[in-house]
Amino acid sequence: MEVIPVNELPESMSGGLKKMAVSLNNSNAQVSYALHCGQHTVNANELIGRTLTITYAGSIHCLHCNRKTRKSFSQGYCYPCFQSLAQCDSCIVSPEKCHYHMGTCRDPAWGDDFCMNDHIVYLANSSAPKIGITRATQIPTRWVDQGAAQALPILKTSSRRIAGLVEVIYKPHISDRTQWQRMLKATPEDIDLHQLALELQAKVAPEIKTIQNEFGTDCMTDLVSNDTKSTRIHYPVNSHPVKVKSVNLDKTPVFTGELTGIKGQYLIFGDQVLNVRKFGGYHVDISISNS
Structure with missing residues (x-):
């Protein structure tokens, strides 16, 4: 998906959140981020210094099957997918417990691509x-x-x-x-x-x-x-948080703050941070304005 410069975006974008795509510039070791929201993919580095208002619309859709779900499992999956997909099995967190060799992998074809390499x-x-x-x-x-x-x-x-x-x-x-x-x-x-x-x-x-x-x-x-x-590796961070407070969209469905940096999969707003990956599949509206 094409990454859109911030100056070409509408005032707001809506849709499901996904893990930010990243790239590392080999010449200066700087990280570039792309933020996915629905059909929009924006150069997230260009958002730093701007004020974002993130509004959780109240619906979550599974990242795999797009089924609407009341709760997200394993960072973006519905419960049936969480229970059946190989990428949600316990051996993903504990790879030493991989049971592909026992013939019990949930999806051997997926295991061939993901694990047996x-x-x-x-x-x-x-x-x-x-x-x-x-x-x-x-x-x-x-x-x-x-x-x-x-x-x-x-x-x-x-x-x-x-x-x-x-x-x-x-x-x-x-x-x-x-x-x-x-x-x-x-x-x-x-x-x-x-x-x-x-x-x-x-x-x-x-x-x-x-x-x-x-x-x-x-x-x-x-x-x-x-x-x-x-x-x-160098990250686009203007200032690091002094005290880190995590933004929870389930408890705070409307959040506004000036983006001061990005590191890992976190958007940093002063001392408040949003783990984008944690809220994969959450449908949000993101409005952007100059600070």
Whole structure:
């Protein structure tokens, strides 16, 4: 869908919200955002400094089947889709529990495309150093969605399950969580992710060997020994929140504020933030004016 400059938009746009699309400029490491609302896709960076009024229309439509639903599950799905779709299964959150190999995947064709391909195990620095995994095709999108200021691939695996098993053995030594409020409040100090990766590798070497013994030595590729460079990421934020207060459209159906930045999947309005991904499928009206 074509991204429309703000000066070509009508005074308001209406429709369902979706996760913001992101792109990273390789020359200056700056993130560009595209905000989806119904049939409109706008350059969200250009909205910074403008006042937005977001009005929740009271209806939610499933991002998969478009069925009207009273409640959103798993960031935008109706309950039947939440119960039946492979992308809503518990193994998406806990990939080490992938059961594709047992023949019980909800949608094996979807699993072929999503899980049975190259995944990257990475270190990121968002609120603090963390371990994470993502499909190889989702770099750097996954890092941007988490608000990472730095990221470094450390392993490539041949499936999502193997990446999940690797992540599990790292978790006693490093968190797999992003503290989203801390991430929004400031840009973290730089960390030597390459050195951290080497230190962590030494700690998990026996467990890595166990995984290789089970799945074969070619199930993963070490990226740290290749001296892979870390990626720096800069976000369009004029000012970080001092105290982070989350905007809940269910409780505050009409919200007005000056957009002061975008980071991760959050629109920042001073100390108030809206998690766009959380409200996927919510039908809203967004009016835009100069501050």
